[in-house]
Amino acid sequence: MKRFLALLVRLFPASFRQQFGADMIEQIWTDHDRALSAGRLRAFGLAVATALDLVRSAVAEWLDPTWVGSGRTAKGDGMAGMASAWVRDLRLAARSLRRSPGFAAVVVGTLGLAIGANAGIFSVVDAVLLNPLPFTDPDRLVFIAASAPGSDFPEEFGVSSEFYLQYGEQSKLLEAVATYNAFTATLRAGDRAERVWMSWPTSTLFTTLGVTPMLGRLPVEEDDINVAVISHALWQSWFGGDSTVLGKTYEMAGAGRTVVGIMEPDFHFPDDRPLLWISNVIREEGLVPGRFGAPMVGRLAPGATHEALVNELTMLAGRLPERFGGPANYARLMEQHRPIVRRLDEQLLGPVARPLWVLLGAVGIVLLIACANVANLFLVRAEGRQRDLAVRRAIGAGRSQLIRSQLAESIVVAGLAGCLAVLLAWATVPVFLRSAPAEIPRLGDVGITVATLAFTLFAAVLAALACGLVPAVRGSAPDLKRLRESGRGSTRRRHWGRDGLVVAQTAMALVLLIGSGLLVRSFDALRNVDPGYDTEDIFTFQIAPEGDYLPDAPAYARFHMEFMDRLAALPGVESVGIVENVPLNEGTAGTRFRPEELANDPEAGSLLNFTFAAGDYFRTMGIAVRQGRGFRPSDHSSEPGNVVISSAAADLLWPGQDPIGRRLQRQGLDSWETVVGVVEDVVQSNFRDAAQPLVYFPLVGQDPTSWTISSPAYVVKTPRAETIAPEIRRLAREVAPEAPMYRVFTMAGLARDSMVGLSFTMLTLGVASMLALILGAVGLYGVLSYIVAERTREIGVRMALGAKAAQVRRMVVVQGARVLVFGVVLGVAAALGATRALGSLLFGVEALDASTFLAMSGAMIGVGLLASWVPAWRASNVDPIESLRGD
Amino acid sequence: MSRLEYHVLLALAGRPLYGYAIKDAVASESTGKLRPRAGTLYRVLARLMTTGLVSETSPAEAAEPHPGLARKYYGLTVEGRRTLAAEAQRLKGAAALAEKRLGVVEGRP
DSSP states (O other), X not given: OHHHHHHHHTTSOHHHHHHHHHHHHHHHHHHHHHHHTTOHHHHHHHHHHHHHHHHHHXXXXXXXXXXXXXXXXXXXXXHHHHHHHHHHHHHHHHHHHHHOHHHHHHHHHHHHHHHHHHHHHHHHHIIIIISOXXXXXXXXXXXXXXXXXXXXXXXXXXXXXXXXXXXXXXXXXXXXXXXXXXXXXXXXXXXXXXXXXXXXXXXXXXXXXXXXXXXXXXXXXXXXXXXXXXXXXXXXXXXXXXXXGTTOEEEETTEEEEEEEEOOTTOOOSSSOOOEEEOOOOOSTTOOTTOOOBOEEEEEXXXXXXXXXXXXXXXXXXXXXXXHOOOHHHHHHHHHOEEEEEEHHHHHHHHHHHHHHHHHHHHHHHHHHHHHHHHHHHHHHHHHTHHHHHHHHHTTOOHHHHHHHHHHHHHHHHHHXXXXXXXXHHXXXXXXXXXSOTTSTTGGGOSOOHHHHHHHHHHHHHHHHHHHHHHXXXXXXXXXXXXXXXXXXXXXXXXXXXXXXXXXXXXXXXXXXHHHHHHHHHHHHHXXXXXXXXXXXEEEEEEXXXXXXXXXXXXXXXXXXXXXXXXXXXXXXXXXXXXXXXXXXXXXXXXXXXXXXGTTOXXXXXXXXXXXXXXXXXXXXXXXXXXEOOOOGGGGTTSOOEEEEEHHHHHHHSTTSOOTTOEEXXXXXXXXXXXXXXXXXXXXXXXXXXOOOEEEEOSSOSSTTSOOOOSOEEEEEOTTTTTOHHHHHHHHHHHOTTOOEEEEEEHHHHHHXXXXXXXXXXXXXXXXXXXXXXXXXXXXXXXXXXXXXXXXHHHHHHHHTTOOHHHHHHHHHHHHHHHHHHHHHHHHHHHHHHGGGGGGGOOSSOTTOHHHHHHHHHHHHHXXXXXXXXXXXXXHTOOHHHHHHTO | XXXXXXXXXXXXXXXXXXXXXXXXXXXXXXXXXXXXXXXXXXXXXXXXXXXXXXXEEOOSSSOOOOSSSOOOEXXXXXXXXXXXXXXXXXXXXXXXXXXXXXXXHXXXX
């Protein structure tokens, strides 16, 4: 804001600024700071007053200089003469607008709102999407993943360690590569211990991105996995910005690691969450190939293209089996392997780009509609001035002079609207950001920047031209006959210009209406998805106990079973269960399972996801047991080897057969597990995705060292889900004082969060389309009112000759309806193309859903007819005597 | 002479002041009735300088230190001092006249 006010000082003539500019800025800033200490609202009020004063004084200084030198250039010839003529016209325009404050308020308000909405959304788009990533040469950074068309692997999956070695050592088109990840783990410093987001990238990450630390150094290969660099945010919040933190060792993700560097404040990778990066080194010794899942970033050599890189990497990956070995199916997979290469910014920002562009498009349409409305109002105003202009033309005013004087008004209007827009954006963007989904990166950088101001200026100039040019050009060629007619209105003149504007408005408003209608339908469909579990009255959290008292997997299992009993004893708790990956918060891992029937074929089986569950997990989550039973306490202790599978998994492994009592084997394990139950499928991470086949393991395997469940998610069914957290925290501190509680949610909250991306877009687009609908209706109303007013005389004659009131009403409504129908047809045609932009935002509804198109067209026509009813009613009340008295 | 012009001259009559100090002096000496914004204040100052009542000068004592560019100090010219005195005289006369007349009005039965 301060910068914006300082910019306004630039409106003053240069010589004035030279003398007083610094003093003015000092006063403005000091006043602003003083007002800020009295509250944000106070500061805002002062800023508005100061801005208005600056604009007024600057204009006054140009017109009536108080300072020697000010405005000197305004007189003279050539450019200067032109400038002074413009200044004179603008002054006249400002005066004439002041004489019709109602008109001025409506047009400035309409344009200000529309430009403000554009400025606001643009400031978000600019910070999130347009700003280049804060890395060196971000254009050369690529994201690399793997795909294997024809295999049963997912469409796209992360690479594994041998890819990193192969690409890093042998690619000529890549200067550097790194793999990375992001996860939560415990950070312990002194007596503070919390689960925080961390990343464990290869130490090449920083050189690949081309970043340097703010303090200290970056990890190098010799550091192995024993050092870490921390984010500026962590440095400030945990260590108070104390640089002696460098060289100290803290416990991160289960081991002591030394802090060697502190990153710049704007360094975030791969998203805004990780607070520290542990060094990692991948070596060839002991590497097991085929452990996929790591995202990879690479830096292209100068001039290398994505296509060339894909070819090179295909070739390099094809040689992996001969270098690293691996089973036969690994070799086959590598034959099918195709690398996926895309720009890093596309990878990191892609998911949020579409909704933001859709929103910017929507408010852009609102601006066009607002321009059409304002242009219409200017046309009407110019109409009333025809006579005046004809006189000016008759006494020798040039055409360009007339255009300039007409355009001046719309420039003044757009200028004022631009100022209003910046203030609006400044005031509303923080509110907008608070309701935005947290997964949008870089939201913290959003603000009214120079780019936003430039965009607003651009929008205002465009609006001025759009609103002013047509009326100005039309008005500059006034009909000299008008002078003779002494301004008498003609009976039925063409209104092509205005009708055209209303048609365009209707069409654009309808596009937005249909778009938001489709989103509402999607939202509704998503809300009605049956995820396979309840979301009400369930509280979930994780703790990660560790210490000498937990030496092995059975010890962990006992801990969890006992803790579940303690939780179940809390008042109001109905049931308690645990699961390794709670739906909507964490994804499950996948691997190959084979049924006993295919035991002879080592490569047979299906890709299934798996997780671990215990206690009353299924009952707590409301996951129905279809066949057999859920887990019993003995499954986790005395009789291991039982599993529960989901319906989809049963269908994949034993289609059409009873799976109870059958056995299956997880790849990499020697033991066979027996199916004791089949449960309903669940949506794991996203309501939009189909349920994945899932195998639930108990807490301990048949061999006590098979797996260890150290930090599962607890789920607690209780009506007090929203308020029970402090009690559970106390209990957790009793049983495991060393373990922080984290990932604390209610399932209802997780369900809300999983839809916030869509609901946010839907709400914003809904507001935009309502605005468009209202503006469109107002436009139609304005045009019909004007036509009725102009035809009062004709209507009077008709009624004097015996026309009924109903006939007159119909005449006006039909005129409105004709324009409406044109608009709706055009709008539907445009929407057929435009709704495709919504693409992946839609769910459970086609982009060309006929019922939505019909319903929204109906709504548009309904509102339009309503808008034409008022002028029609007014027309039918015309008193023939009154209307003809003028003659 | 406008009220703001009068108060700016009044503020500078004591000693040369820099921009923000003028604003503060005007605000306090008008008991808060005048709180000129930057645009308005500096146009008035510019007009007073152009008409030769105020000029840029050096501060009376050592300027109080502050960050940024050196501040510009403004003071009354001889002409400014005379004009202010004349205006004050005029105001005094006008005020006396007003009091007298109001007194007459109040005194009526």
